[in-house]
Amino acid sequence: MAYTEKVIAHFEQPRNVGSFEAEEMNVGTGVVGAPECGDVMKLQLKINPQTEVIEDAKFKTFGCGSAIASSSYVTELVKGKTVAEAFEIKNTQIVAELSLPPVKIHCSVLAEDAIKAAVADWRDQGSTKKDAA
């Protein structure tokens, strides 16, 4: 399979690879996919609790080049957006940016799911903290 230039660029120089320190506050973590399916994405969003702006994002991905590129692109896309705006991101946007072929659409779906899972995790932490208080 020939890859598009953008997929190659993200694959060769992925943006924001890594993990936040465990102590880091206000980080939502989404892990989606499964090893048996050949794709696992971990997306972490650092969110300002006052403004709900995503201030930083990091990812780690086990998966094909398109899965890595999709998650790399998503970290760039969400930074500076509010949680509400990030929630609006659709996988089709990722498909368009990276020109993913039909067999790779599932990578973009996974990346969209990762955003939702990370935000949900962040919200859960907020509610448990509120519950505790």
Next chain:
Amino acid sequence: MERDPIYMDNQATTPVDPRVIEAMVPFLGEIYGNAASRNHAFGWAAEEAVDRGRSQIAGLVGARPKEIIFTSGATESDNLAIKGVAEFYADKGNHIITAVTEHKAVLDTCQALERANLAEVTYLPVDQYGRVDVDDVKKAIQDNTVLISLMYANNEIGTLHPVRAIGKLAKERGILFHCDATQGVGKVPVNVDEDGIDLMSMSAHKIYGPKGCGALYVRSRGPRVRLRAQVHGGGHERGMRSGTLNVAGIVGFGKACELCGQELEAEAGRLISLRQRLHDGLTENLEEVYLNGHPTERIPGNLNLSFSYVEGESFLMGLNREIALSSGSACTSATLEPSYVLKALGVGEELAHTSIRFGLGRFNTEEDVDYVIRRVSEVVVRLREMSPLYEMAKEGIDLKSVQWKT
């Protein structure tokens, strides 16, 4: 980039040996006769070349030249053998025994026969190394079994089946034995008589010959095997496969067989030591690298490894401008399913996605191997740094206990 890409995917296909090309060239140019033209020198020259090719091919596998039926490749040979036998011997029975790790050319042919109600097929399981158990074959035999179709060596994992024992069993029970020896011929000693093979598929492009040229060996005595033709026409190849012969291809196929025969022993030794060097080098540099297939009962040029936590397609993408390899990962296939061969061995799907096939061949050198060790190690380290699974495993999380969100 400082060096030419390295081709290490020799189970997919092989480069044509320059000596083969040299032998073929006249038959692409000045010698253009039809081997079936009996009435002039142009035809005779072509026929003579075809006869020589046939003898060279037969010679490599201990067959008689007239038992070699030319086809377009092993896919067609598999189709002809299985459909041809099933149709010809329909009165005798319709049961076929094969195994789950066969090439698709065998499996899909069997399934097509089942769909058409022309056969009933038993698909035998394999052990953790990819070998069928001869006892399982024995137990699967029914009164109406007409054919056992098992490969010599597997194309993904290189595992050799206990062919001789299967051949012996088939003979004792009066059942025909078809062997897809596409990956075995020219790599390990194959002898149709000693191995007890009645029909055997071969392909030129896996042994440094041209693409689009193959053969089916069809035993002529002890027993004489009959077939229903699948390609009808002018009655070439004793009526078993019509069509004007691919003279240049056959000349190349013949030369390729001759060279394999001459060099087989030395080349097998050389490839086994390259394979060992590659395996040792990678396992020295990297942890959690697992061998797929049998440690010793495999063709010399095949090494199939799983690199935990690194998905196969991304692995290949990290190398694909420099090194040509192949993966059992789903992402490299159209189906999104990981390798059915690895699955049959009981390799977990998560490890199947991380499998890489190194296909060493005649033109690979020790220098190539060292370069591959270095680059593969770098890519695996980089991708593991990027892998959430590696991170989790390092943190002591048992990946099997995780509830994955799919």
